[in-house]
Amino acid sequence: MGTWWHCVFLQLLWGEAFQNHFEPAVYVCAKCGYGLFSSRSKYEHSSPWPAFTETIHDDSVAKQPERNQLDAFKVSCGKCGPGLGHEFLNDGPKRGQSRF
Numbered sequence: 001m002g003t004w005w006h007c008v009f010l011q012l013l014w015g016e017a018f019q020n021h022f023e024p025a026v027y028v029c030a031k032c033g034y035g036l037f038s039s040r041s042k043y044e045h046s047s048p049w050p051a052f053t054e055t056i057h058d059d060s061v062a063k064q065p066e067r068n069q070l071d072a073f074k075v076s077c078g079k080c081g082p083g084l085g086h087e088f089l090n091d092g093p094k095r096g097q098s099r100f
């Protein structure tokens, strides 16, 4: 979405390590291989986990409301169902985007 210049800038900043980090890649379910996230929607976040703004398919993941957190969902593979992590609403790089 028109942010390649941003990546280039960061690559210059971070060099080789950052570049490897952002190789075109698709993150798939470890169990069934279903496409979950694309590195295109990957972005740098302060947490040690990879952060994404969107899934590849609408049904890539199944979401369940987290009991104690109103703005978080438990995220699991849309096909075979093991838990993957969480989606945090409005915690993405832009207003209204989610962080996975």
Ligand SMILES: [Zn+2]
Binding pocket: 029, 030, 031, 032, 033, 034, 077, 078, 079, 080, 081, 082
């Ligand atoms: Zn799966």
